[in-house]
Amino acid sequence: MLLRPYLRLLALCLAMLTPLAASAQTLDELVARLPDGSYDDRAAVVAEIAATGDPRALAVLEALLEGELEQRNSDGRIVIVGGTRRAPTGTDALTGEELGELGRRATERIRVNNSLRRTIRTAMGVMTLRDPDPARRLAAAEAALRSPAVEQLDALDAAMQAEELDYIREAQTLAHAATILASDADTETKIEAVGVIAGAPALTVQSTLNAYRAAEDPALAEAVADAIDAAERRQALWGQAQNLWFGLSLGSVLLLAAIGLAITFGVMGVINLAHGELVMLGAYTTFVVQETIRTHAPEYFGWSLAIAVPLAFLFVGAVGVAIERGIVRHLYGRPLETLLATWGVSLILQQAVRSVFGPTNREVGTPDWMSGAFQLGEMTVTWPRVAIVVFSLTVFFGLLLTMRYSAMGLQMRAVTQNRAMAANLGIRTGRVDALTFGLGAGIAGLAGVALSQIDNVSPNLGQGYIIDSFLVVVFGGVGNLWGTLAAAMSLGVANKFLEPWAGAVLGKILILIFIILFIQKRPRGLFPQRGRAAEG
Amino acid sequence: MSKLIDLRMGLFLAALFIVTVLVPIASTLDEGSAVAIPSYLIPLMGKYLCYAILAVALDLCWGYAGILSLGHGAFFALGGYAIGMHLMREIGARGVYANPDLPDFMVFLGWDELPWFWYGFDWFPFAAVMALLVPGALAFVFGWFAFRSRVSGVYLSIITQALTFALLLAFFRNEMGFGGNNGLTDFRDVLGFSLSAPSTRIALFVLTALALAACLVIAKAITVSKAGKVLVAVRDAESRTRFMGYRVENYSVFVFTVSAMMAGLAGALYVPQVGIINPGEFAPANSIEIVVWVALGGRGTLVGAAIGALVVVAVESWLTANFPDLWLFALGALFIVVVLWMPNGILGLVEKLRFRRAKAPAKTEAPA
Numbered sequence: 081m082l083l084r085p086y087l088r089l090l091a092l093c094l095a096m097l098t099p100l101a102a103s104a105q106t107l108d109e110l111v112a113r114l115p116d117g118s119y120d121d122r123a124a125v126v127a128e129i130a131a132t133g134d135p136r137a138l139a140v141l142e143a144l145l146e147g148e149l150e151q152r153n154s155d156g157r158i159v160i161v162g163g164t165r166r167a168p169t170g171t172d173a174l175t176g177e178e179l180g181e182l183g184r185r186a187t188e189r190i191r192v193n194n195s196l197r198r199t200i201r202t203a204m205g206v207m208t209l210r211d212p213d214p215a216r217r218l219a220a221a222e223a224a225l226r227s228p229a230v231e232q233l234d235a236l237d238a239a240m241q242a243e244e245l246d247y248i249r250e251a252q253t254l255a256h257a258a259t260i261l262a263s264d265a266d267t268e269t270k271i272e273a274v275g276v277i278a279g280a281p282a283l284t285v286q287s288t289l290n291a292y293r294a295a296e297d298p299a300l301a302e303a304v305a306d307a308i309d310a311a312e313r314r315q316a317l318w319g320q321a322q323n324l325w326f327g328l329s330l331g332s333v334l335l336l337a338a339i340g341l342a343i344t345f346g347v348m349g350v351i352n353l354a355h356g357e358l359v360m361l362g363a364y365t366t367f368v369v370q371e372t373i374r375t376h377a378p379e380y381f382g383w384s385l386a387i388a389v390p391l392a393f394l395f396v397g398a399v400g401v402a403i404e405r406g407i408v409r410h411l412y413g414r415p416l417e418t419l420l421a422t423w424g425v426s427l428i429l430q431q432a433v434r435s436v437f438g439p440t441n442r443e444v445g446t447p448d449w450m451s452g453a454f455q456l457g458e459m460t461v462t463w464p465r466v467a468i469v470v471f472s473l474t475v476f477f478g479l480l481l482t483m484r485y486s487a488m489g490l491q492m493r494a495v496t497q498n499r500a501m502a503a504n505l506g507i508r509t510g511r512v513d514a515l516t517f518g519l520g521a522g523i524a525g526l527a528g529v530a531l532s533q534i535d536n537v538s539p540n541l542g543q544g545y546i547i548d549s550f551l552v553v554v555f556g557g558v559g560n561l562w563g564t565l566a567a568a569m570s571l572g573v574a575n576k577f578l579e580p581w582a583g584a585v586l587g588k589i590l591i592l593i594f595i596i597l598f599i600q601k602r603p604r605g606l607f608p609q610r611g612r613a614a615e616g
Numbered sequence: 617m618s619k620l621i622d623l624r625m626g627l628f629l630a631a632l633f634i635v636t637v638l639v640p641i642a643s644t645l646d647e648g649s650a651v652a653i654p655s656y657l658i659p660l661m662g663k664y665l666c667y668a669i670l671a672v673a674l675d676l677c678w679g680y681a682g683i684l685s686l687g688h689g690a691f692f693a694l695g696g697y698a699i700g701m702h703l704m705r706e707i708g709a710r711g712v713y714a715n716p717d718l719p720d721f722m723v724f725l726g727w728d729e730l731p732w733f734w735y736g737f738d739w740f741p742f743a744a745v746m747a748l749l750v751p752g753a754l755a756f757v758f759g760w761f762a763f764r765s766r767v768s769g770v771y772l773s774i775i776t777q778a779l780t781f782a783l784l785l786a787f788f789r790n791e792m793g794f795g796g797n798n799g800l801t802d803f804r805d806v807l808g809f810s811l812s813a814p815s816t817r818i819a820l821f822v823l824t825a826l827a828l829a830a831c832l833v834i835a836k837a838i839t840v841s842k843a844g845k846v847l848v849a850v851r852d853a854e855s856r857t858r859f860m861g862y863r864v865e866n867y868s869v870f871v872f873t874v875s876a877m878m879a880g881l882a883g884a885l886y887v888p889q890v891g892i893i894n895p896g897e898f899a900p901a902n903s904i905e906i907v908v909w910v911a912l913g914g915r916g917t918l919v920g921a922a923i924g925a926l927v928v929v930a931v932e933s934w935l936t937a938n939f940p941d942l943w944l945f946a947l948g949a950l951f952i953v954v955v956l957w958m959p960n961g962i963l964g965l966v967e968k969l970r971f972r973r974a975k976a977p978a979k980t981e982a983p984a
Binding site: 351353407410411415416417419420421423424425426427428430431432434435543547550551554585586588589592593595596597599600601603 | 684758761762764765766767769770771773774775777778779781782785786788789900901904907908911941943944945947948949950951952954955956959
């Protein structure tokens with residue numbers, strides 16, 4: 081029968097399950113036998129040592145693997161040698177008793193060769209398969225998958241049956257299947273094992289099965305090739321999904337940065353070059369909130385972002401209202417002058433923040449609930465990315481609803497469409513202008529809170545986004561919020577799909593060139609306003 | 617006064633001429649003398665004059681044709697890179713790696729041969745022509761597409777900014793073959809004259825002053841010509857000019873290209889005097905700063921633009937040396953003040969004062 085060679089190992093496994101007290105003596109005896117005989121004899125002893133399941137055995141095997149296990153000539157004691165080469169010191173391999181200096185020629189190393197090293201590693205793996213610590217069990221199962229050795233098959237079997245945690249059992253099942261492939265089981269069993277492995281993540285499938293591509297059995301080789309092909313297809317597909325997801329999350333960042341501009345520039349027609357600095361102020365608001373919480377109430381740190389969001393909106397919104405009342409309102413209808421004046425504002429804001437907070441990056445922390453990641457098919461999804469996408473879409477739709485359904489949104493649209501008529505109907509256009517600008521600025525502040533999580537919070541934070549934001553708004557079509565959404569997402573996705581092919585910087589340059597050419601072709605953006613509003 | 621050289625222009629050119637004559641003389645005086653100018657100041661003053669040329673270039677297209685380019689720094693930097701490439705070639709085997717065929721940074725990057733676009737830059741006239749042609753060609757192609765599709769006003773400003781931003785990113789890449797992050801530097805000499813010799817510095821300074829005068833006269837000649845009148849019409853009422861049968865885009869492309877070539881010239885004179893050119897020159901902020909020079913001096917006055925550049929840059933040098941934290945506040949405030957209260961800049965203020973004195977009894981000042 082094919083399984084007969086394993087019967088001995090099965091016995092060893094059963095021995096492993098026996099109580100420690102019974103095996104204690106056995107371990108002493110086994111260790112004492114280590115120096116004798118050939119490498120093959122030693123391998124057999126190593127397997128038996130592993131089978132004792134004695135917790136002390138691991139240290140002995142490890143020392144043997146490292147070539148630190150030696151036999152003292154005087155009394156035949158097995159010692160683990162440490163210290164320097166000139167003055168070696170020893171500890172008893174089993175009792176851990178300090179033996180002091182050994183003398184240079186007092187001990188003889190127990191020699192190992194490569195095949196013995198493999199055996200030792202497998203034996204150590206088998207031992208840790210049943211470790212009480214789940215993390216070590218998982219690591220052992222994964223190690224067994226990486227280097228499948230026939231000797232561990234039964235240990236894996238036993239471990240699988242005893243295992244209570246699903247994810248560890250999955251890893252063990254994979255390792256078990258990989259071990260079957262490495263054994264001389266019949267083709268049918270092996271093909272079954274290939275089927276088990278085919279369900280694993282693509283990288284695992286490739287690394288495990290690649291060695292069997294050239295299997296002698298044509299049926300097995302075919303099954304292996306099919307499994308690898310399927311895994312590669314799956315991986316390519318998930319790679320695209322990953323790009324798409326990265327693109328969408330980059331798009332969300334662009335959307336967040338651009339959406340406030342879509343109000344000030346898109347709806348009001350004000351070129352606000354200080355927009356990036358308003359974003360920066362939002363990020364610094366987050367920093368100040370976190371600092372305050374850290375010093376006064378560290379237990380509420382998890383709430384810092386939730387507190388920063390309304391504060392950033394109000395604070396930056398107020399700065400926006402001040403800019404509008406102080407400067408921008410004198411310049412309506414003179415876009416180029418507005419551009420210059422707001423650039424001046426941006427320089428002042430930058431330098432003010434630099435004077436107050438210093439020119440270096442400030443540390444903004446991420447609350448615990450936002451860190452971490454989860455696995456979705458073949459890709460890893462990190463929570464901060466999810467949070468940014470959700471946040472930016474929330475802000476977008478919140479803004480959309482405000483503009484469409486609130487009284488203030490109605491007044492804003494009325495004033496931008498026909499100022500004189502709106503004024504005649506009793507709308508205080510000056511107040512509406514200030515509030516609209518403040519709304520755009522407040523949203524920039526919200527963007528700052530989000531960007532503080534993914535970017536360096538420094539006085540230059542805003543500069544990196546200002547050009548991108550303008551391009552997004554112009555690309556999408558000025559005065560069209562949906563266009564801004566479409567533009568941000570398509571630019572984000574395009575950027576991420578170009579990146580693997582062209583590199584990050586070149587990809588960005590290509591996008592810029594594309595937008596420059598696009599604006600030449602369609603100066604009013606993807607979704608131009610039509611009719612009377614477009615004449616502006 | 618001829619149409620070409622009016623009172624303002626005449627005064628400015630005369631002042632420029634006096635400075636150009638006096639500075640070399642003052643620099644040759646011995647150190648003890650009260651009016652002696654130390655040798656290290658000469659390139660600094662030359663640098664200021666380069667900025668003045670750049671301001672005149674921008675004023676030509678913004679002040680007269682209404683094209684607010686936020687990418688003129690790109691043309692300036694391209695001109696600088698063209699000359700910088702020649703100066704790199706002139707280092708020859710005297711670099712750190714003593715490689716006679718390759719500039720140091722290429723040896724450092726492990727390149728075996730000179731990229732094709734470096735061919736010809738060994739020869740000074742070629743580099744000099746390229747310093748004008750490359751910015752000119754870029755402006756022509758860019759302007760051709762932009763003006764033909766009637767991109768104007770703010771949209772044009774934004775895409776010129778995107779242009780210089782794209783170039784900034786591109787020149788930061790080592791693979792571009794322009795020295796990447798560090799740019800081109802360690803220049804030794806130009807046309808065989810050592811760049812650190814006082815005489816070379818004086819020659820470059822005088823050359824820059826002459827170039828500034830020439831640019832002013834050329835720009836003035838363009839603006840007083842018939843084409844200049846059409847440009848002003850384009851600036852003030854683009855659609856109306858188009859309806860009257862003028863091909864607006866041709867005039868715009870023309871003036872944009874000439875302006876870019878002037879910016880390239882400024883860059884070409886700038887690099888040998890400053891001794892380095894790196895991608896930082898492409899930074900969008902630099903280009904916007906040019907705009908404030910022009911706005912401060914007086915948009916659409918040419919001479920005013922040059923004065924604005926000199927004033928702002930001088931104040932910048934003084935403030936950054938004495939109160940480094942104040943400079944950005946001052947610059948920011950300058951933008952706001954000029955836009956809100958000095959729409960015609962320094963020259964506008966001067967005119968207003970003269971006007972007021974002449975008409976003081978009548979008190980018939982027009983509202984601003």
